[in-house]
Amino acid sequence: MSGAEPSMDAPTLDDGVEEALALVNAPVPAPGQGSEPGSGPARGSGRASGPGPAQGAARVQGAGGVPVPGAGSGTRHRASAWGRARDTAVAAGRRAHRRTHRVPLAQALGEVLAAPLAALTDLPSFDTSAMDGWAVAGPGPWHIRDAGAQDGSGVLAGQGAPVPLADGEAVRIATGARIPGEATAVIRSEHARTDDAKALLYAERDVVTGQDIRPRGQECRSGDRLLPEAALVTPAVLGLAAAAGYDELATVARPRVEVFVLGDELLAEGLPHEGLIRDALGPMLGPWLRMLGADVVATRRLGDDAEVLFTAVSESGADVVVTTGGTAAGPVDHVHPVLGRLGAELLVDGVAVRPGHPMLLARISSGKHLVGLPGNPLAAVSALLTLAEPLLRELAGRAGGALSGAGSPAPHPTPYTAPLSEGVHGHPYDTRLVPVVHRGDHVVPLRYNGPAMLRGIAAADGLAVVPPGGTEAGGEVEVLDLPWMQLGAGEGCFT
Numbered sequence: 001m002s003g004a005e006p007s008m009d010a011p012t013l014d015d016g017v018e019e020a021l022a023l024v025n026a027p028v029p030a031p032g033q034g035s036e037p038g039s040g041p042a043r044g045s046g047r048a049s050g051p052g053p054a055q056g057a058a059r060v061q062g063a064g065g066v067p068v069p070g071a072g073s074g075t076r077h078r079a080s081a082w083g084r085a086r087d088t089a090v091a092a093g094r095r096a097h098r099r100t101h102r103v104p105l106a107q108a109l110g111e112v113l114a115a116p117l118a119a120l121t122d123l124p125s126f127d128t129s130a131m132d133g134w135a136v137a138g139p140g141p142w143h144i145r146d147a148g149a150q151d152g153s154g155v156l157a158g159q160g161a162p163v164p165l166a167d168g169e170a171v172r173i174a175t176g177a178r179i180p181g182e183a184t185a186v187i188r189s190e191h192a193r194t195d196d197a198k199a200l201l202y203a204e205r206d207v208v209t210g211q212d213i214r215p216r217g218q219e220c221r222s223g224d225r226l227l228p229e230a231a232l233v234t235p236a237v238l239g240l241a242a243a244a245g246y247d248e249l250a251t252v253a254r255p256r257v258e259v260f261v262l263g264d265e266l267l268a269e270g271l272p273h274e275g276l277i278r279d280a281l282g283p284m285l286g287p288w289l290r291m292l293g294a295d296v297v298a299t300r301r302l303g304d305d306a307e308v309l310f311t312a313v314s315e316s317g318a319d320v321v322v323t324t325g326g327t328a329a330g331p332v333d334h335v336h337p338v339l340g341r342l343g344a345e346l347l348v349d350g351v352a353v354r355p356g357h358p359m360l361l362a363r364i365s366s367g368k369h370l371v372g373l374p375g376n377p378l379a380a381v382s383a384l385l386t387l388a389e390p391l392l393r394e395l396a397g398r399a400g401g402a403l404s405g406a407g408s409p410a411p412h413p414t415p416y417t418a419p420l421s422e423g424v425h426g427h428p429y430d431t432r433l434v435p436v437v438h439r440g441d442h443v444v445p446l447r448y449n450g451p452a453m454l455r456g457i458a459a460a461d462g463l464a465v466v467p468p469g470g471t472e473a474g475g476e477v478e479v480l481d482l483p484w485m486q487l488g489a490g491e492g493c494f495t
Contacts, residue, residue, distance in 0.1 A: 032318035038404055043443045059245045079350035079357055082386065082431040082465070088347050089361055089387045093394020096319075097367055105158040105242060108233045110293065111251035112397040117227040117237075120245030122155045123219040127179040128213040129155075129334065134201055135173040135190055142170035142201045144194065153181060170201040179213055220244070230397055252397035254295035260287050260317035262309065262325040262334075263375065268301065280454060281324045281379045285384070289322070291483035292389055293396035304332035308341040319368060319395060320390060324376030327358045335360070344370065348387060352430040355451035356382030361391070376451040382433045385463060385480055417476040418443045418464075424477075426470030435460035436479065443479060 020348060035096035064394040071163035080088065086442055100114040129135065135155065136142045145165070146154070154172025155162045157434045164181030173179070173186060191205045220226060226240060233251060241249055259282070266279040279301065286296045299316055302308050303325070313321055326335040339346065339362050348361040356379040360372040373380040383445075393399045421442040424434055462485065464471075465478040 002493055011252070012332060067210075079133050079352045080348050082351055082353040085348045085351040085359075085361075085386055086354075087147065087391050089390040090363065090368060090394055090399070092363060093391045093399075096369070096395055098256075098395060098397055099319075100250060101253050102248050102250050104248050105238050105246065108241075108249045108251050109235065109238060111233050111249075111254060112232045113227060113229055113233065114250040114252050114397070116225050116229050117120045117231070117241060117244070119220045119222055119224045119226055119247075121222050122217040123243060127216050128214045129175055129177050129179060129186050130214050131186055132175050133173060133186050133188040134170045135180055135186055136165040136170045136201070136203075136207070137165035137180075137182045137184055140168075140170075140201065140203050140207065142168055144201050145171045146170050163472045183207050183213070188212060201343070211366075212229065232252050232398065254293055255319040255392055255395035256317070257289050257294040257296050257320045257322060258316045259289070259296065259299040259322045260309065260312055260324070261299065262323055263301075263304060266301060280350055281373075281375075281380055284377075284454075285322065285324070285373075285380075288384065288393070288483065289388070290343060292392045293398045294320070294392050304334070306334040306337060309334050310338045310491045313338055313364070313370065314342060316368075320388070320392065321364075321370045322366070322373060323370065324373045324380055327360050327372040327374055329355065334372075339364075339370065340490045351383075351386055353382060353386060354427050354430050355379035356386065356433070359383035359387055361387045374451070377454045378435075378449065378457055379451040381454075381457055382463075385433070394429070418479050419474050420464065420471055421473065422443065423472045424464065424466050424470055426468050428467050432466040432470075433463045434466055436462050436464045438462065443477070457482075 001238045057346065073169070077299055086494050098114075103111075134142070154174070156174045157176035157178075159177065161178060162180040164173070165183050167182070169178060169304060170187075172183055179186075182371060185207050187201075187203050187207060191203060193202050193204060195201065195202070203405070226244060227237065230252075231237065233249065261279055261282045262277075265276055266282075268279060268282070270278075273276055282299050282301060286299045289296050290321055300312065309323075309326070313323075323335055327334045329336075344362040344364045346360060346362050351357055351359050356374055356378060358372075358374050359379075360370075362370045362372070369391060371383070371391065373383040373388075390399075420439070421444045422435075424432070424445050426432055434449050435446045437460055438444075443462065445464060446456040449457075461482055463480045463482070465480065467477075471477050
């Protein structure tokens with residue numbers, strides 16, 4: 001950790017208060033109804049809490065899959081277990097319609113193929129020379145054709161069909177040039193010598209028929225399937241598509257996302273003052289969502305005004321609306337009432353995870369979803385990875401991820417576990433997501449992991465999924481990679 005103090009996983013004040021309240025407010029199961037491991041009450045977002053959203057809020061889907069009345073009825077619902085919430089987000093993305101389009105090669109990078117990629121031509125499309133040297137016909141020595149020509153360049157790449165060779169003839173040839181008819185081999189320049197006086201060519205090594213000739217169709221024949229549907233378009237895929245004759249590709253369009261950052265207390269610039277704080281989520285969410293494959297059409301700051309939020313959500317043309325804050329039950333938490341007015345279906349209303357439990361996922365229409373993130377920064381990150389990431393990956397067709405060695409889509413992100421370098425205390429019944437950094441075969445939990453903190457996640461390359469009750473040193477935990485991990489994590493650890 002480059003001299004940094006290892007995390008002691010010291011509980012923050014927020015953590016202590018949340019856990020105490022969680023124990024006090026834990027719902028008592030109804031007769032005949034068992035308590036669900038890992039589930040707890042959905043609560044506030046770090047902003048003021050009140051008696052509940054206004055009447056008319058959307059109906060919620062309980063953790064057990066039974067619809068229960070929305071807020072205002074006096075009925076408490078249980079938060080979804082963390083794993084179930086992610087599964088719900090995946091299912092929502094799969095049910096939604098994926099938009100496909102045809103785009104020029106230069107615009108297809110990072111999208112996935114909407115159809116298999118088939119070769120439009122043989123590759124190579126004619127017999128070509130694999131090396132600079134001499135094209136020869138039959139056994140040697142060979143008479144050098146055009147030996148007295150002033151340019152002496154021979155057959156070059158990009159030229160039309162060259163004059164066929166007669167038996168016993170040789171001609172200079174460049175890499176990528178078309179092989180003359182009747183040629184039987186190419187001799188590399190360094191493996192040949194010439195007798196200029198006699199205009200003869202001699203080989204200094206045995207010549208094998210077909211050597212250093214790339215025959216037509218060696219890589220593929222026209223119509224061959226080169227890549228399957230859902231393959232990620234990488235720079236190499238662009239090169240292959242171009243070589244195979246494509247000018248544009250049919251891909252799954254990136255899901256359009258609009259971000260609404262809610263709060264009267266947020267500043268766009270300058271230092272915090274007079275009860276106002278800097279907006280940390282606005283600068284962070286757009287780039288993060290783009291790394292998940294989204295097309296972020298706008299990031300807008302909205303005040304705590306229910307009508308403004310209703311208009312913004314109802315008029316948004318995005319596939320996914322992401323809001324920050326306003327998901328709890330305080331006097332200025334307007335997300336639930338707005339969803340109720342829109343007739344939205346709440347798929348997830350609270351998740352048994354810390355931080356981030358008041359997150360939500362709603363289907364506004366068959367082609368439009370809303371992901372409500374809590375207002376606290378690390379809680380918002382937790383919700384982003386719990387609900388937004390799996391939803392967006394499905395909508396973008398990126399759930400298949402990279403190709404496996406067999407050329408078939410491999411699951412992405414691939415679940416994996418890693419041992420903790422030290423123990424992490426757990427919530428009594430909720431999952432915890434803790435920023436970690438990879439060090440060798442272990443992951444190191446980072447400090448500054450409170451709901452309102454970003455210092456830990458800024459130094460992290462993943463989040464450890466800590467089950468209720470915690471995990472001891474050396475214990476295996478599931479790890480969620482952060483999207484920039486593939487860019488290479490630094491060796492420094494400052495938190």
